Amino acid sequence: MRDHSVNNLNGNGFSSDHQHQEAEIFNLRKALDKVISYWWLLSICLAICLAAAWLYLRYATPSYKVNAKILVQDDSKGSDNGEGVLQQLELFTGKGNVDNEIEVLKSRSLMEKVVRELQLNITYYVEGHVKKIEQFDYLPFTLDWLVLNDSLQKASYTLTIEKDNGIRLTGHDIVKQARWGDTLHLPEGIVKLKREEGYSLNKKEYLININSVDATVARYQKLIDISAPNKQVSIIDLSLVENVPRKGEKILNTLIQEYLQASVDDKNRIADSTIGFIDNRLVLVTKELSGVEKEIQDFKQSNSLADLSEQAKLLVSGSGDFVRQLTELQVKLSVVESLQKYIEDYKNNKRIVPSALVVQDPTFVGLVEKYNTLQLERERLMIANTESNPVVQSIDKQISGLREDIRNNMASFRQGIEASITELQRNSNLLNDKIRQVPAKERVFLDYSRQQAIKQELYLFLLKKREESAISKSSNLAAARIIDTAKSDSSPFTPKRPIIFMIGLLAGLAIPAAIIYLLSMLNTKVLGKEDITSQTPVSVLAEIGHNPNNDIVAVKKDSVTPLSEQFRALRTNLQFIFTQQDEKVILLTSSMSGEGKSFISVNLASVLALSGKKVVLMEMDLRKPKISENLGLENQTGFSTYVIGKTPLESLIRPSSIHENCFVITSGPIPPNPAELLLQPKVKQLFAELRERFDYIIIDTAPIGMVTDAQLLAYLADITLYVVRHGYTYKQQLQLTRELYSQKKMPKLNIVINDVKMSRSNNYGYGYGYGYGYGYGYSVNSNHSSKGILKRATRILKKS
Template sequence: MDAVFQTDERQNAAGDLRKTLDRLMRHWYWFVLCAILGLFLSWLYLRYATPSYKIKGKILVQDDQKGSDLPGEEILNQLQMFNNKSSVDNEVEILKSRSLMEKVVRDMELNTTYFVEGRVKKTEQFVKLPFTFHWLTLKDTLDEVKYVLKPLNEKEFTLNYKDVSRKAAWNDTLHLPEGIVWIRRNDLFPLQNDEYLIKMQSIDNTVSDYQLLLDIDIPNKQVSTIDLALTATIPDKGEKVLNKLLDAYLQASVEDKNRIADSTISFIDNRLVIVSAELAGVEKDIQQFKQSNQLANLEEQSKLLVATTGDLSKQLTEQQVRLSIVETLEQYIRDEQNNKRVVPSSLIIQDPTFIALVEKYNSLQLERERALLSNTEMNPFVQNLNQQLKGLRTDLQNNLASLKQGIQAGLAGLQHNANVVSSEIRSVPGKERIFLDYSRQQTVKQELYLFLLKKREESAISKSSNIAIARIIDRGKSEPLPFKPRRALTYLLGLIGGILLLSAWLYLRELLNRRVTDKEDITKNTPAPILAEIGHNAHHERVVVEKESRSPVAEQFRAMRTNLQFILSGKKEKVILLTSSMSGEGKSFVATNLAAVLALSGKSVVLMEMDLRKPKISQMLGLPNQVGFSTYAIGKVSLDELIKPSGIHDNFWLIPSGPIPPNPVELLLLERTEQLFAELKEQFDYVIIDTAPIGLVTDAQILGRFADATLYLIRQGYTFKQQVQLTKELYQQRKLPKINLVVNDIKAKDGYGYGYGYGYGYGYGYEETGTVNVFTRIRNTLVRK
């Protein structure tokens, strides 16, 4: 049972899918048109859309931290348990810095853009500019300003901005509200447009815009390369901007190193002046001492003491040199005027802790200088750097104090040993002892002087050999094709969009449609069976059923006649009532042609025009309506005077409605009306009643007591779905006898149900003027169904 149920569900789903596809295929030409329209709109969009290109570059950063001597570091890195901060990350942040981009914007004057008017849109120009704006002074806070420059000739032009127009010559300097500008003419490129649009915005806004367009990424943590990508609408402009950014970055890197070298050389030069003066003073004292004491050569006299005190003197000299350097650095750091300068690195004592502090201090000093390029001293970030520098200066002073204590302690020990030797020197003549003191001072000053000269040369050599921390692997180069809009994707979206838009419109039209369009709209709302389906009368004929008529609509009425045999099964069942939900659903048309098709079969038929409020049949057939049911009901005419020939067929008779009465319902309730139906049943084989819509008045229900069968008219595309539910109540509560539905005015292009006449129609190749009689085939098909 479950298998059968699942099979039915699959069949129903397949049927619904096929039905949906059939509905869509009925509008295939609209889908083709919408697809073509979507492709055309895509082409139009691609024709006038501004393309965006990716400008890509790559640099290699010198990163000593990628390797380490730490045992097992590779394993720890793989386990992500050891994270060593890479200098590559720092360089990425420098490349993203606002100060670097601001330098590029100012150097290239990117805050000024030039446009020319096209047929549809304005196009930016960059390469072949016939003139350029060079701002000599410019306001810092500047909203976007637009200028319109109209060349008059090769010598003059007019500049319009806001409501002001000024005439000037090329290469003139103009004083504008935004600043002073020099408009330079480039004679290499001719003036090809009548006017140019120049847009000006502030440096800050331009920098922010370009920072958003710049994308910087590290491919992976195993390499020290950096990928840069800049989005630009003009490839040449994007390449120049990216390459300018790379050059500015490399230049800034070299300038940082040169600044440290210059500071070191300046410090050494100052110390050389002092040490040179001290050394000259000691040498002058020795000269005066020898002259005053007439000493020529004391070497032989002091050879023994010199040999004994040589090692001590050398050690004392080294310690004194170190102490002098430490004191000098301590004085340099303590001096408030040097708070904003870097500490000379070439004189650093070989102490790991002190070296690390100096490197960190110099890095913060350089970072503070870069921050001050675009910020003030009161900026929180700068204040934070000042606090960090203050703490590092304290740490440096403490470290130097500790080093100084260690050196002084070593000097104290050496001095103690020297005192022991001095006790022996007391036996030496006083002149020799004084000369040794002078010699010791000379040696200390000379060693310090030579040390400073060596460091100065090293600093000068290092400055001349300074190179940037990175090198360019790939300079900025644009991709050959824009990354947006993508042509293939745009065409595909246009094609799909056109199809989906039409599908959505058809779906919404179907969803919001309140009228009957297909057979399912009827079967879902009422259990009443469908007796017949009548196609659209394209020729607008009142009577389509004639003896020689072979049209599809005529054949559908013949099929209805056949189906009526299954409803009116008894010999005394002759009366057929036609009604509908509202006016305009074709009751009169169907009633007239039904009567005609029954008359063609040799039966006597009388058609009663019982829509006493809006009669149409008499007018449709061109018959007078002065005498009819309304005059008969009040006893003014007899039955013989009431019944009139229709003029269509000899077996087809008509009872007109007569003049419109003021009380139609009361006439239908008269006893004379009941007598009329009794007499008509005796005289005719069929009695067809065309009554008023049951959805508006109760005439049909009153006449229903005389009827043997009821045909309820539903018109495709006209009857509301909600009105179909009215037949459900009439059918279930049997308010009218043998209710059957007749669907009228079915249009083949709307694909109602499954075709005219339960499966036949135009598809059989049946022609109205054809000679093949398919009525028997249709009837047999109906009987089988």
Template sequence: MSTTNDVNTSASANVAAAEKESEGSMFNVKWIFTTILATWPWFVASMAIAYLIAYMYLRYAVPIYKVGNEILIEDTRTNSNASAEALVLSDLGLHNQTDNINNVMRSFRKRELMEEVVRELGLNIRYFEHGRFKTGEFYTNNPFKVFVADSLVEGIGGTQSYTFVFDKDGSFQYKPTGTKEYLSGKLNEPLTLQFGEVKIVKTGYPLHYGTEYEVTLSNTATSALTFAGRIGLSRPDRSDNTINITSTDELPKRAIDVINVLVEVFKVADTAEKNRFAKHTIDFIDKRLEEVKKDLVSVETQLKDFKQDNQYINIASQSDMLIATTGEFSKKLSEAQVQLEIIKDIKQYVKNNGNLHEMIPTTLFIEDNNLTTYLVEYNNLLQERARKEASYQEESPVIKAIDKELKTARSIILENIKTLESSLNIQLDKLEERSANLNSQIRAVPKKEMQALDYTRQQSIKQELYLYLLKKKEETAVTQAATISGVTVINTASNYGAIYPDKGRIKNRAIIIGFLIPMVFFSVRRLLNNKVIAKSDIIPISDIPVLGEIGHYKDEESQIAVKRNSNTAMAEQFRALRTNIQFLLPDPDDKVILLTSSMSGEGKSFAAINLAITFAISGNKVVLIEFDLRKPKISKHLGVDNTNGISGYAIGKYDLNSIIVPSGVDENLYVIPSGHIPPNPAELMMLPKIDQMFEQLKKDFDYIIIDTAPAGLVTDAVLLNRFSDTCLYIVRQGYTYKQQIQLANDLKDTGRISKINFVINDVVFNRGYSYGYGYGYGYGYGYGYG
């Protein structure tokens, strides 16, 4: 007997473990599918409503279009119009095309460029028409136009908006948008608004009388900020020099115009920037030419006066040999002196605080690459500062950081000039040393010829410098004349199509959201529910196996759900429960089945009656004992006389055979009623007569089924457990609290009721259920459960 019980206990544990593992892996999928099947009208309705909302949104949503073009940035190394700085940096490996393209992309975002676009296209005045569900905007096809002085618009602080309603007689009503009171006005007549006087003129496009129109006016800076935010710049292929410029807008034609005009404005600005540097260089050269010209005229005048005063001494005839010998030397000396003069000019230019934010000419100096590189880098910093000034204040950390770099660069330039001056002076000292040798030869020439030769040498130096400056001015002027923008349009702006709303994506999301709303609702409701709804609510919190599931019984007149030859779903459920019990009790000596629950009303007596009938109709001789001595129900449900029963037998008033009565339901089913309700049921169950009763019943019957009081209320079930071979703990769907499962766990863990199994009662199967595959949310209650 004990071995068999151990086997049965092990089998129950194995069943519980298998169920727990199965539910753990299948619960989510099973629950989702069963929930959908049980409540599919909610899902269909929710998805239909969500789809309808998406459809209405798409019908009245204003589409946004994407427009773009493609431009080519000239390579600074191959462009004949490239600046000297770019060429020098490229030669020295300090400049690359990627930097150039990035600079161009940054330049396209300059505020001044978009402000010029706004002015050219008139984007600071926008026109709208309000429909019943949708507002549309005009561009070049507005039915009326607001004429206003540019200075007045620029004086608007941000944006002002006005609503107009036109009448057929040429009058109109208007008000600042957001206010209630309308004012009157007439077409083609002056109208005073908050910021100044304007005139409203009808255009050739249709004007809908009685319709609300809205006009927004913004200053150029505000409008430029709006449209600049829609511009996108990207490099589709970093291996080439192309840039894509895109813009998004409700009006694709406006976006196309904005991009095309932006490119043209950039070209003009780019060319102007290049010419500005060239002009600055020419101005510098002109200033030096004036100074050198004065010096040259002075020397030539002195030479002329000397010749006149000395009856024109023919130096050539008297000193041909000397001049021929010293010609090459004079040229080198002149070149060195020219270089030194240029270095001194640049030095004075850099030291002059008035030129702090002016670029330093670099085309004048070609003899020292290091100095040229530093000058180019300095000019690049100045250009970067100019670009940043468009976006930052003078006192901003960004501008201050650049100014700090400029100060450092000027110090480096002055240090290099100092070094170069020293080098040139050393070179001149060596030339002067050779000059001493030449002078010893010149002393042999008559004094007046020597003076004439000195004047001639000074004239030669000034002429060399003057001719050098003229040459550089000519080169710079030619470059300036040929300057063009480094941007070429490959593909003009075109409409890529609507990017918003994405109809397919919005509809798909609507359907998904429509599905998720009821799913989330049912999930939250399930999580917040504190009662047992399904087997999956028990498995995570208990190791006790669920032995069977009994459906909802609708007949309120009778508690007998199982009859001989019955093929109902209820009968099949009790047959399945019987089979599971027989599997747990394979030994013929294991025949006592105890039924209890947590509280009254969970269907314990109903389950006991029908389980007893199920065993009886299978040919087993069964006795059903009404051991719920406190609140007996079985005798009432079966119509059995309750006068003679257990309470009378226990005290010796009746013998056992006299209290065993036929059930009247099946010939194999007998009942032992409770008898009169005793004052001390627990003590009665401990009497020796009860032990004797069970010993005799085990000899006379195949199965003994005990209906006892709820274990959550009294100790009757624990007292009778000494006679049972297995205990069925009844749990009612939507009635038993989840925390009451812990009571069954405690009974098992403490050994008070060791061989315990759950049976879920009153399960609603008719909403998407297949037997044994989950549960819905119905909460029907049968008559007389208890």
């Protein structure tokens, strides 16, 4: 005795849980099969997307990445530029800071020099077959702008070479005729057409775009990437993405050269200022020294002096220390006085203050260095600004304040020197009192000698400093050196061919997948087993394929078509549903008309009759009978006339043309009250009699989704087969089976899927039924050996 849980078995005896696990295993395969079933759509989309990718790569303007690398002499990174000798002279170190140098490279003034030098605000194009191609450097002509407005709007001109080598320039509603070497007055300025020898005019028409210098500078400031690779090195990387590789290389190389030259120029300005100051002082000191030496010469000649006395030597020896100290202080005092005159001279208020040659006070040196830095910054700003600029005025205020601080510092320093000189002179006077016995002539000579020593030492000091400044200037190096000059990559930076083709390939796969998914989401009809299992807990008993013929009887004797084999599989699966010996009534219903109940009923009766069972087929769709019509049976009498007592039972049961073991009870004339007829007591008596006479009773009823006829007959049935038609039944209609199953309104409810059409997308969707087990060569025209195999298989199924 089988358990009722067998009702949950599918058409091959597997449990529903096992079927769900199997569905999960094949879920990916089903999705792939569904996509592959639309291979034509997949092929078209792949071809279109890959062709679009190829066309994009064919006609897109490639951009190339240009890279350059420089090394900054950064003292914080320990770099050295070979200026050890100059560092010992306490002059110019020539070192910088990486972050500062990056900002200098990004400065607008530096980029403006590059734009103006290379005329980057003017671009030249030639017309190709599909797109315009930019030309740079190797041009057969150039526009030499004698005057170019800075605030011009973007403009375009077309230069056409005419047959007589004349030139026509059109644009801005302007048409000008000219020849090479002519000067034209345009709204943007004055331009001279210059023919470049050595280049032929291959094209007859050129497009010239003119942009403002400011806009071009701003554009390239954004395009050029300047950065340090990491904080451990003093290397700066420069990169630029440009359509023309040669143009990108020239822009970066010119930017680096302008940066290096600006660095050297800043150092040379300081050196030139110092050398100029020393030269002026040397002229004055030389005159003073020559005057003192002349006075000594005159004094000795007038007094006939050749040597000093022994007494004078002793006195000089005793006062040597005082004289030496006094000399040093007077030298410092002289330098300080000269610096004070230089600073107080307002003609020099915009010039750099010379280095503190003698004054070694740290505060003073710091003020001078800061003052000179602000002066250099002011000069750089004045290149592109006026004195009314707020930044320039702010720097002027800082310079004025620093100048006052330097003046006050020097005044304090001078007072200290003067006080020291006063003290030394006082001590010297005490010593002079002791040597008053020395002849007056010798004392006068000592005064001359003292003056000579002061002037001579000052003269030598200035000569030494001038030579050091000259050496420094001649060996001034830039704050950086070039490691790698600008070089473009050999392959385009954008677009990247592999990525574009990959995008085309992915789009060619994604678009049809999205279309298929959208169609699947918008579909409201049953197309796969998952459409059924997601809507109802009722098990699928079998799948019946599409009937290509108009004949309602698809299962005949010795028939070996796939469709007949599917009905044989349905017959086998029914054996697992019948759990009691007296169970033999099969009721077929559906959601609506046209789902194939009559077709399933007729062929189920046929396949059961072929197995040797005695079967009666009842046409119980009293509203729209089809079986009698399709089998060619007269329907003047039948169930409706039997119930009202006009037809006896023996006349009710008729032989069918299907098989000798198959009989038919037609519906009879369509009654006005079908539901009331089904409630008559004679209906129950009829079924009791039929159970005694037949092995199987098959009831073809009206759709349960339309009328209640099937539910009225449910108590007489043992098994209910709910017919669902592939591509015809709506998913929402399956909710009715859920209600029937949960409320147990129909006995042993199972689903039979009808009219399944073969395709890869549903090959695995319906389990092991249609499309899985028929790869053994069965066909309508099978040979004799195939029929023998089928007969043996049929006998085995009967025994089961």
